[in-house]
Amino acid sequence: MKTITGILLVMLMHSALVDSAKAQDRKAALVPLPSVDDFTRGENGWALGLGLSVEYEAAYEGSDEYDFEVDLAGAVQWRRGDNIFYWAGETLGWRGLRSEIWLLDAAVGFDEGREESDSDDGHLDGLGDGDEGVEFVLQARRAFDADWRYWLDGRVVAGENGTLGLLAVGRRFGDQTDGTGHEIAIAVVFHDSDYANTDFGINAEQSAASGLDETNLGGGFRSIGLNYNYRQYIAEKWQIFGEVVYEHYSSDIQDSPITRSDYEAEVGIGFIYVF
Structure with a gap:
């Protein structure tokens, strides 16, 4: 009887270890970065993550007015090997892993533009609503090694309102392979004159209507x-996520009459259910 019990215990322990290993394999992300959501658990086919986030953020670029905003979070994803196609909010895109150290991403999204009513204090009165437009995003991240402990990032955003570029370096904390943990990055951002004036410029018509000085950046x-x-992960299918963003503007942007703060900050937290 003792022998049979021992055999059963060994079989149960082995089964539990196998199940645990399979669960870990299912949770393997395309890259182990918390900033790159992956709901596929390492499996080919469809995946869905859906939840809500609460953000405390500026009312518009350069604003000193802050408020809470509740948004949908998550994405619909389809994975085939080292490629994931995704639809997240107003963005449709593809990302793929190459040579274990390159993450490439291409997406098309929609920029809603700024509205005059975004300022409750009337700081945008007379400037009118900004133009809506389609944006194309190309991104490449390169890891220094296969575990993605340190990485470099280059990104270009181009659309009807101009072009923006970003260069960043980041570090991942933790040993998880499922995309959880902590990550921090420092970025330098550049833009062309069209993009700069979309957010911070004031043309002659806007100047006459608002009383602000005409500004061309x-x-x-x-x-x-x-x-x-x-x-x-706080449960088998529940994720908690958070983000803190700080952006310090250049002196040219700080001099714009639209800019009422030298910086912009954002704090967000949310929950996602992975189906």
């Missing part, structure tokens, strides 16, 4: 920023 250095990401 050139392209170049926009800001330096810090980004922190956190993601963790």
Whole structure:
């Protein structure tokens, strides 16, 4: 009887270890970065993560007015090997892993533009609503090694309102392979004159209507920023995630009459259910 019981215990322990290993394999992310959501658990086919986030953020670029905003979070994803196609909010894209150290991403999204009513204090009165437009995003991240402990990031955003570029370096904390843990990055941002004037420029018509000085900005250095990401499973299918963003503007942007603060900050937290 003791022998049979021992055999059964060994079989149960072995089964539990196998199940645990399979669960870990299912949770293997395309890259183990908290800033890159992956709901596929390492499996090919469809995946869905859906939840809500609460963000405390500026009312518009350069604003000193802050408020809470509740948004949907998550994405619909389809994975085939080292490629994931995704639909997240107003963005449709693809990302793929190459040679274990390159993450490439291409997406098309929609920029809603700024509205005059975004300022409750009337700081945008007379400027009118900004133009809506389609944006194309190309991104490449390169890890220094296969575990993605340190990485470099380059990104270009181009659309009807101009072009923005970003260069960043980041570090991942923790040993998880499922995309959870902590991550921090420092970024330098550049833009062309069209992009700069979309957010911070004032043409002659806007100047006459608002009483603000006419402002025409050139392209170049926009800001330096810090980004922190956190993601963790709190149950088998529930994730909690958070983000802190700080962006310090260049002197040219600070001189714009639209800019009422030298920096912009954002704090967000949310929950996602992975189906």
